[in-house]
Amino acid sequence: MECCLLTVCAASVALLFALLYFLVQRNGTCTLIWHAFINERLYDTLTRSTRPQRMLKAVQKNAIRGNPESVISAIDYFCKHSEWAMNVGDEKGCILDSVVTEVDPSTVLELGTYCGYSTVRIARLLSPGTKFITVEFNPASAEVARKIIAYAGLQDKVTLVEGASGDLIPQIKKLYGITTFDFIFLDHWKDRYLPDIKLFEEYGLLRKGSVLLADNVICPGTPEYLEYVRNSPRYESRYYPSHLEYTKVEDGLEKSLFLG
């Protein structure tokens, strides 16, 4: 009888774990709750460090100084084999690379630097003389991003600005001598995409032909932004299907061409 009870308990626990594993692999909300809250806090407590600090260590240990490709690979390896992190990731990163290469911009803005993964991806593809501003409001992430960008040898190609996008956009022309942006990568908190695109319009930061690329339009999702760019006559918009970074959960990028 005791043996039977033990078997039932073990089977229930195994079933519960299997269900949890399935949910974390396939369901966007469960994936984000697990990786970005439970797992991160657990590691932070156990290691007395932060995820960005651990990512920086992985770069310093495994990447070659001055070699952006090796920095990107070291971060992707860390995120696939040690800890998930909210970088655009390798799969969507390839789409980002192809859009940057196609636009070949002279002026670039990135909203949401985090640890500098996408910054390194973008900066390594830019032609000499391109102005590239990346914005991050979390000082601890910005500090790590500066170190990772410098480790990749790209510090002279990027201006990292610490602050909130909504405060910076209205001042960007005056502070950085920019007239308009050729390419903008939106990858900050999702509820800021719509207000910030409206700020770009209001402050004349877009020209006919400017390209906006927005990450995570499905997971966590940016429904108001998508509705806006897909229905406004001022944009021609296209969805690039992919997956949430380092998972099998559906996600994608929205590329929007400003028509003037």
Ligand SMILES: C[S@@+](CC[C@H](N)C(=O)[O-])C[C@H]1O[C@@H](n2cnc3c(N)ncnc32)[C@H](O)[C@@H]1O
């Ligand atoms: C998804 S992560 C960026 C990932 C990064 N682009 C990459 O692929 O490596 C989002 C980042 O945006 C920052 N952020 C969120 N809202 C912001 C805002 N309004 N202004 C500036 N930074 C913001 C967060 O602190 C976080 O580090």
